[in-house]
Amino acid sequence: MGLALRNFFSGEKDTVDRPASLKQMWTPFLRIMPYMWKVRGAYFALVIIMFINLFVSLYIAWFLQTLTEAAIHQDLGKLHWMLPVGIAVVVVCTSFVFAQNYLQGVVVCKIEQDVRMDLYQRTLRMKTDRMEAHQSGDILSRMTYDIGAIGAAVGVYVLNVARLMLTAIGALIYLLFLNWQLTLICICLAPPAIFAAFLFSKYAKRNSKKLSEAFGSIQSFVNESLSGLMVIRTFTLENQFIRQFHERTGHLLHLQIKNIKLRSGVSSGMSLAHYVAYLLSFTLGAFYVAHGAMTVGGLLAFMTLMQNVIGPMMSTPREFGSFQTAMAAVERIWGIMDEEMEDHPPQPMLAFPSVPQRTVIDFHQVSYTYANGSRALEQVSFSVPMGSTVALVGPSGAGKSTLFKLLLGLYEPTSGVITLNGQSIQARYAQVLRQQIAYVPQETFLFSGTIRDNIRQGAFAATDEEIVQAAIDANAHDFIASLPHGYDTEVGERAMRLSGGQRQRIAIARALLKDAPILLLDEATSALDTQSEQVIQEALHRLMKGRTTLSIAHRLSTVIHADYVYVLDKGHVVEQGTHESLFKNGQLYAELYRAQFQGARHAFPAPAFHR
Template sequence: MNTFKRLIKYSLPYWRRILVAALASIAVGALDGAIAFLVEPVLKKVFAGKDMTIFAVLPIGIVLLFVIRGICRFANDYFMRTAGQLAVQDVRNEIYQKNMHLGLGFFNRHPTGVLMSRVLNDVNMMQDGVGGIVTGVFREGISAVSLLGVIFYRNWQLALISFVVIPLTIYPAQKIGKRIKNISKESQGRMGDITSILQETFSGIKVIKAFGMENWEIGKFLSRNRDYYDFTRRSIKYEALSTPVMEFIISFGIAAVIWVGGNSVIQGKMSASEFFSFITAMVLVFNPVKRITSLYNIFQRSIGAGERVFEIIDEKPEIVDLPDAEEIVRASGDVEFRGVSFRYNDDYVLKNINLSARRGEVVAFVGPSGGGKTTLVSLLSRFYDPTEGAVLVDGRDIRTLTLRSLLRQIALVDQETILFNDTLANNIRYGKTDATDAEVMAAAQAAFAHDFIAELPEGYETNIGDRGVRLSGGQRQRICIARAILKDAPILILDEATSALDTESEQMVQNALNNLMANRTTFVIAHRLSTVLHADRIVVLDKGEVVEVGNHESLLAHGGLYCKLYDMQFQE
């Protein structure tokens, strides 16, 4: 119920729509009761009183009643379901916003496909539940109450007989509903697995085809899809079982009413028209009762999906601003790592790192894979917070600064060129959305990207496709560099920015990087030592510790790990 209450809170801003739907529900329920109530007097006047006037207008009256009922039902469905849709839209917006503000650690723990499933599939199931439940329970509940009034008015003894069986339906409904909820949560998890496979397959299709692994991936998908079917089949089984069980229990009440009521008619204690009016109302009232039972199953599915969604919404961000965090307008670029250690779970990735960089300096990080280079610069951007020690910018612990103002001080050019399915201009101005066209063009020229952009049919307005698939590797990297140049941040991080390029592209990208690095504090992560020979300082990391610091010549003369790495790369 806590989950359902939270869902209802999202509906409160749309109370006007809900009010209109409620009034329409009242009208539908009242008309159901009126139809059942009028059966007895109409039958009496037509067949006992031979009133041909009523008989003549009866078909027109029936049509009008159902036209009015249809209009009210439409208004009820439309306004209640749109209110539910708007409420779930707010839920989807909130879960997406929450995802955007969670730290990288959260995304490392949760596969992308599973998170996509939470935003899409789980929220869709919530949408079906909220719209259907609120609409159905309101309408069917009012209809049932009005019809109950009619049958108790006609014959309260028969009404008690017919409804003595209703409490017997509660227990099986609860048991079946609970099963459906648990199965629904499991099936949504399986749908997350399917979404994850789709995401991996479509993003890695080139590798799949290169290794001829299509059939292997198809086999994985078929297996996961079968798992999803197995859970869905169980849910269908319990839902299909629900209605027959309810009808079987209710049949005892109907049989008892027919037996007792029929005897009353035969003995003259009750007229046939009264009995038919009662039977009509009783049959009509059992229909909304059965529909409410079905809605309870939908409710359980919706709650199962809602719990999965609220798990994300309730996730606590690992990286947050302190209550008294300060804005930093423009840093000079001095950076210090003071006694920094960091661990994932119980495993230390960095141990007691102490180093500093002044404005305009180029500091390179080299060393074997897994040494902690990328993790160290990730601490500067507060993708993570250090387990011990502090990272300082201009002498201030970055945890005392607002995250947004800190990130304005840092530009990143990563080895994985992340571009978006948008125009070249919008990709360049990604870090400065209010940049003019002239500023975008100037950044592209500084990144040696303007010439190839100008040759494209639509120039800067060319859409580059998913992840920039329509560009070469060197072109994508230069667009990323143009984006960093336009941001004009005082601190620059280059994470293997030229590692995947050929010699010609690397030279052009390196020229662009030289323009970008001017007058900025630059941290370079590199495996190819040829790209860092002229760094002011080279920091050698091994197993999370700083083992050597110096420039190229001094490290070669020292004969340590750096010399060993250099000899391995330049042994010819």
């Protein structure tokens, strides 16, 4: 029977399925208890309203019984005063319905806000290697779809289950007082209702997890499609991506229909049980009235109370199933909450000592292995003296970007240590370390907002004059001033309204404003035209002045004036020296240099060295 129902609801083949333990079932609920505790005042008021509603339900049953018997016995005096009292009770009850709905809405909104805030904070502070294991669309799905399910659980389903159970218990006690024989009918209906609650919640939770994952997959796919729209169009991939989207939405539709089938099956079963119980109790009650064992008023009160018992018993499985669906959302959210976070200062970061301008960076036997087991770096050692410019070169996949991520504290070395003036950077908070580093990436990212806002991210306390000076030094002021709204021009989503060179100059202005002693450059000119490259190189020279600089060099022509060059290949430092010495050695660096300029109009077989 259980397997047959399961196959109908889930559409899956028979498999051995062990029920989850009570601990597994309620652990997610315990995790959101601290958020519920914050709004305990509202919950207390809702409990008070719950008891008032119970009293009103019992009063209405008593009212109908008394009113009916007064009519049968032609007690006009009682009829005169009962109607105004009944109206007053209904008015009071309506006001409490408003209060209940309002407080439930407040509880939902506040808990959703707190959970969303914590999830966002922990997402930003998650260790980079763990962040890379999650798709951005999936995280977005958890922050919207899943958090909405949590709010409904703690603000509606929990209270509804408690209210229904309390109403059923109160009505059951009154029924025992009226006629204990008929009350046994209600008690006999309890086991099927409990079984239905367990069955429904079990499959609803399982299907809800799949639904959440499907929503996350679609959001990730849409996000990726919009980010790569130019590639899709230039390679005429529209039909292929439309087909893939159709497959994903088809899978989502299959899960949604399965969920509808599940809810419809339970709903129809509950309705059948409700009508059977109602007809059976009414028929038996009529026999009791016919034999004089019960009054007509008593039967009317009994049937009213039966609705307060049967209704909750039929509704509890649905509410409990919805609650378990929400608990599946809790598990997905805490899949992010439980990820390992970066250490962060327990007080404002500015209270921590900064790195002095005389900085020496040392890599001591540093190795790094990705989670999939691939080796990115192997026993890498080198030094970056204070005030020097060091270039990192090598073929794609050599480990250059990994070195930057290690120095920024985004990754932690598998072995070895990175020191700053002799102190391990792992001994510092990552946020404090990054305050001392300015980073200009190859692909500049600007946030939606104004140009002024994006530059000010280098130093939020900067004045407008300092922002303008940073833009001047970055060769960005002239083009900014020519824009319709100047520094208050909105850059748009992903800064698509600006050219690549303009975005890079804003990023350089941001780094100049930060005024950090260490500078990391991920070849900021590799994707630019010659004219833009010359303008940006001038700005970079101003930015590098007086700073300890590490630069990933994709264009080897930019390496000529570096103080030191380290050549990486397959995670190892295979060469080191100046540009001249490495070129003369004729090894990997010289091969890369010649290959890069092969076929150019001006050959560079033996560049002139001017130091």
